[in-house]
Amino acid sequence: MTSRPIRIAPSILSADFGRLAEEVAAIDAAGADYIHVDIMDGHFVPNISFGPAVMASVRQVTQKPFDVHLMVAPVDPYIAAFAKAGADVITVHAEAGPHLHRTLQAIRAEGKNAGVAINPGTPVSAVEAVLDDIDLLLVMSVNPGFGGQAFIPGTLDKLRQARALVGNRPIEIEVDGGITADNARAVADAGATVFVAGSSVFGGNETQTYPHRIAAIRSAATTRTA
Ligand SMILES: O=C(CO)[C@H](O)[C@H](O)COP(=O)(O)O
Numbered sequence: 001m002t003s004r005p006i007r008i009a010p011s012i013l014s015a016d017f018g019r020l021a022e023e024v025a026a027i028d029a030a031g032a033d034y035i036h037v038d039i040m041d042g043h044f045v046p047n048i049s050f051g052p053a054v055m056a057s058v059r060q061v062t063q064k065p066f067d068v069h070l071m072v073a074p075v076d077p078y079i080a081a082f083a084k085a086g087a088d089v090i091t092v093h094a095e096a097g098p099h100l101h102r103t104l105q106a107i108r109a110e111g112k113n114a115g116v117a118i119n120p121g122t123p124v125s126a127v128e129a130v131l132d133d134i135d136l137l138l139v140m141s142v143n144p145g146f147g148g149q150a151f152i153p154g155t156l157d158k159l160r161q162a163r164a165l166v167g168n169r170p171i172e173i174e175v176d177g178g179i180t181a182d183n184a185r186a187v188a189d190a191g192a193t194v195f196v197a198g199s200s201v202f203g204g205n206e207t208q209t210y211p212h213r214i215a216a217i218r219s220a221a222t223t224r225t226a
Contacts, residue, residue: 142177163191
């Protein structure tokens with residue numbers, strides 16, 4: 001059993017966009033640790049979500065940290081806008097290039113925590129050279145672009161590799177895609193500490209169930225099974 005603190009980050013990609021502020025307030029009240037914000041550009045990934053103006057608007061309804069995942073290329077022109085819109089952590093893709101180190105420095109220069117994400121087809125070694133420049137490593141457990149996809153089992157090995165690579169550095173290891181109460185235990189054992197969950201939190205429209213869904217993932221991730 002891991003003794004590391006577990007954080008649950010519901011992805012508002014799966015929320016009802018027509019009631020987005022209400023949805024953010026609901027997951028805050030339901031016990032979310034972070035609000036995970038997926039920004040998709042229709043170029044780096046085959047889907048478009050929303051931009052900094054929408055994020056700034058919903059930022060006003062919660063004090064919880066905003067964990068912003070930029071699936072955007074080129075990304076450098078948008079760092080300042082999302083920092084200003086209220087991001088606390090800004091994560092960019094290692095594959096979005098070409099100047100990852102410069103991008104991470106730009107995030108920290110905005111006074112924000114810097115994260116780097118790797119797609120399922122990218123080895124963990126791709127981030128080795130920037131370990132001193134990141135606060136969070138996001139291991140994608142689906143190919144980015146859409147919510148509701150199935151967890152890719154090979155991610156567990158990548159998480160173990162990521163945990164070994166990070167060592168004692170103060171870097172959160174986040175997992176994103178297909179996370180449910182059923183796989184949270186294995187994902188935690190493999191080394192993840194931040195759990196992004198979209199459809200398993202927002203799977204229905206009944207906001208009163210959000211506390212139970214978040215608690216179920218947290219409980220599974222933190223409960224000893226052996
Ligand atoms: O980054 C993402 C997709 O690119 C989403 O955050 C991710 O897929 C979460 O959704 P779900 O929990 O439904 O898989």
